[in-house]
Amino acid sequence: MPDPALARLLGPADVRRLADRLDLRPTKRLGQNFVHDANTVRRIVRTSGVDDTDEVLEVGPGLGSLTLALLPVAARVHAVEIDPALAGALTGTVADRAPELADRLTVTTADALRVVGADIGEPTAVVANLPYNVAVPVLLHLLAELPSIRRGLVMVQAEVADRLAARPGSKEYGAPSAKLAWYAGAVRAGPVPRAVFWPVPGVDSGLLAFTRRDPPAGDRAATFAVIEAAFAQRRKALRSALSGWAGGAAAAEEALRAVGLDPMTRAERVDVGTFAAIAAHRG
Structure with missing residues (x-):
C-alpha cells in the first residue's frame, strides 16, 4: 500500500491561496463548495474502502483536496471537472504537492452528465464531492453509462443522502431512492460538518455509500x-x-x-x- 504521506494535503490557507491565484469566485450554479479540511478527506478515502486495485472516478475535483488524498491509495484517479480553469490547474497542484504520484492522475474537462466510458475508461469506484445541484442525475448517469463501477462514496446534501438511501415505507423514499435501487444498494455513511467547506454552504452535507448489484428483471x-x-x-x-x-x-x-x-x-x-x-x- 502506498504511503499516504506522499501527498501534501490542502488546508484552509492553501485553498484560499489557490483560489486567489486562479481569481476564482465559487458559484452556486456549478455547486462549488471546496473541502479544506485534511481530516475530512482522509475520512472520506478511508470510508470509501478504495485500495491499490481501484481506478477511481472523481467528479468535481475542484482545487484538488480530495484528489490529493485519493492518489496515494488508488491505482489511478480519473478526475472529471466542468470548469476549464480548475481542470487546467489540477495537474499543476498535484505535480507540486505529490510529484511521485502525478502519473496516476488523468484530468478530463467535461460535464459529468455527458461522460461515457470512451471518455475515461473503466473506473471501478466513484469517490466524489458531487455538485449538490446535480448530484442525483450525475450519480444515476454514471451508474448507467459506466457498468465497471462497482461501488462508491459520494458527498451530497444531507437530505439528498437520506432520500437516496431510503427504503420503501419511509417518508424519505421517492423516485431517486427507487431509481438508485435499480443499480445499487445504498446506505448513509456519516455526516460532514459545514465548517470544512469554503465557502460555507447553507445546507448540511452527508456521505452516501453504495455497492452495485444486479438489477431486477425488466426494462x-x-x-x-x-x-x-x-x-x-x-x-x-x-x-x-x-x-x-x-x-x-x-x-x-x-x-x-x-x-x-x-x-x-x-x-x-x-x-x-x-x-x-x-x-x-x-x-
Missing part, C-alpha cells in the same frame, strides 16, 4: 417511467397515479393486481422490483 427505461408517474402524484393511490401511464384507471388497476398489489397502495410502499414488474405487465 430500465420502462421501469423508470412507472416510477416517475407513481411519484409525480405520490399522495394518490397507484390506481389513480398510474392512470395516465396505463391509459386509464381500470388498466392501471389491472396491472397492479397482476403483480399482487392493492390498487389503493401508494408509491412510497413499492420497491424497485415491483415497479419493474408493473412495467413488464403493461409492456
Whole structure:
C-alpha cells in the first residue's frame, strides 16, 4: 500500500491561496463548495474502502483536496471537472504537492452528465464531492453509462443522502431512492460538518455509500417511467397515479393486481422490483 504521506494535503490557507491565484469566485450554479479540511478527506478515502486495485472516478475535483488524498491509495484517479480553469490547474497542484504520484492522475474537462466510458475508461469506484445541484442525475448517469463501477462514496446534501438511501415505507423514499435501487444498494455513511467547506454552504452535507448489484428483471427505461408517474402524484393511490401511464384507471388497476398489489397502495410502499414488474405487465 502506498504511503499516504506522499501527498501534501490542502488546508484552509492553501485553498484560499489557490483560489486567489486562479481569481476564482465559487458559484452556486456549478455547486462549488471546496473541502479544506485534511481530516475530512482522509475520512472520506478511508470510508470509501478504495485500495491499490481501484481506478477511481472523481467528479468535481475542484482545487484538488480530495484528489490529493485519493492518489496515494488508488491505482489511478480519473478526475472529471466542468470548469476549464480548475481542470487546467489540477495537474499543476498535484505535480507540486505529490510529484511521485502525478502519473496516476488523468484530468478530463467535461460535464459529468455527458461522460461515457470512451471518455475515461473503466473506473471501478466513484469517490466524489458531487455538485449538490446535480448530484442525483450525475450519480444515476454514471451508474448507467459506466457498468465497471462497482461501488462508491459520494458527498451530497444531507437530505439528498437520506432520500437516496431510503427504503420503501419511509417518508424519505421517492423516485431517486427507487431509481438508485435499480443499480445499487445504498446506505448513509456519516455526516460532514459545514465548517470544512469554503465557502460555507447553507445546507448540511452527508456521505452516501453504495455497492452495485444486479438489477431486477425488466426494462430500465420502462421501469423508470412507472416510477416517475407513481411519484409525480405520490399522495394518490397507484390506481389513480398510474392512470395516465396505463391509459386509464381500470388498466392501471389491472396491472397492479397482476403483480399482487392493492390498487389503493401508494408509491412510497413499492420497491424497485415491483415497479419493474408493473412495467413488464403493461409492456
